[in-house]
Amino acid sequence: MSEAETRPPRWPLLLGIVALLLTGALALLGGWLWVLGGPAGNEARDGGVSYPAASQDGYAVWERNDDGVPVRWDPCEPIELVLAPDGWPDGTRADLEAAIDTLQRASGLDLDVVGTTDERPSGSRLPYQPERYGDRWAPVLVAWAEPGEAGLPLRDIDRGVAVPVAVGADGDRTYVSGQVVFNLERDDLEPGDADRQSSWQATILHELAHLLGLAHVDDPEQLMYTYPGEGPVTLGDGDRRGLEAVGEGHDCRPAPAADAVEVAPAP
Numbered sequence: 001m002s003e004a005e006t007r008p009p010r011w012p013l014l015l016g017i018v019a020l021l022l023t024g025a026l027a028l029l030g031g032w033l034w035v036l037g038g039p040a041g042n043e044a045r046d047g048g049v050s051y052p053a054a055s056q057d058g059y060a061v062w063e064r065n066d067d068g069v070p071v072r073w074d075p076c077e078p079i080e081l082v083l084a085p086d087g088w089p090d091g092t093r094a095d096l097e098a099a100i101d102t103l104q105r106a107s108g109l110d111l112d113v114v115g116t117t118d119e120r121p122s123g124s125r126l127p128y129q130p131e132r133y134g135d136r137w138a139p140v141l142v143a144w145a146e147p148g149e150a151g152l153p154l155r156d157i158d159r160g161v162a163v164p165v166a167v168g169a170d171g172d173r174t175y176v177s178g179q180v181v182f183n184l185e186r187d188d189l190e191p192g193d194a195d196r197q198s199s200w201q202a203t204i205l206h207e208l209a210h211l212l213g214l215a216h217v218d219d220p221e222q223l224m225y226t227y228p229g230e231g232p233v234t235l236g237d238g239d240r241r242g243l244e245a246v247g248e249g250h251d252c253r254p255a256p257a258a259d260a261v262e263v264a265p266a267p
């Protein structure tokens with residue numbers, strides 16, 4: 001899910017297809033489970049996929065499991081991030097750290113940068129790469145890239161894109177991996193938190209909130225508003241309730257064991 005423009009888009013978007021980007025069959029524990037790719041484009045309502053409306057509490061999530069709780073990460077394990085070092089604009093590493101700190105405080109989840117990698121983001125990235133990361137789900141890849149690099153659903157106008165990956169049977173899914181990729185060509189944005197409209201920190205915070213499970217809302221007071229708003233970079237009340245809803249206030253949710261996954265090509 002990405003932040004793209006400061007005004008509504010002028011044409012229907014081809015992307016925004018949550019289930020198709022990384023949907024594949026996963027043979028695991030003798031059964032067929034599904035890998036669900038996160039939102040790809042910046043306008044989820046286009047592309048023929050409908051998302052649940054924002055709750056009365058002012059937030060929206062990509063999906064809920066059968067127990068009514070949003071699809072979420074295991075709150076009892078750190079969410080590991082690995083950074084591709086190329087291309088980060090000056091100051092944006094500090095923005096990442098600030099965004100992580102904000103999200104940890106709001107959600108109670110532990111986001112842990114575990115190192116750097118020479119892996120590049122890709123529209124067909126596998127969430128299980130034992131040769132690179134060992135016998136576990138691949139950490140979330142955070143990178144800067146050119147629009148369209150390696151089939152990424154990142155367009156010229158996008159600021160970034162977040163693709164969380166959930167595994168498990170329908171109605172019983174858990175996030176286990178993903179990618180968060182920012183647009184190298186958006187040199188109109190600046191590091192820092194002075195203004196949502198032009199801030200990389202706001203963009204990083206917004207995309208990482210997508211990674212944790214939040215979707216857009218139609219409320220300019222929230223950072224999860226579809227379009228970058230104005231004013232200082234802060235979470236709105238709805239954002240905070242959403243982060244609590246996907247946060248540590250629920251039981252542990254051990255992820256299925258990592259295993260080979262088929263990944264469909266990006267649309």
Ligand SMILES: [Zn+2]
Pocket residue numbers: 001002003042206210216226
């Ligand atoms: Zn977004």
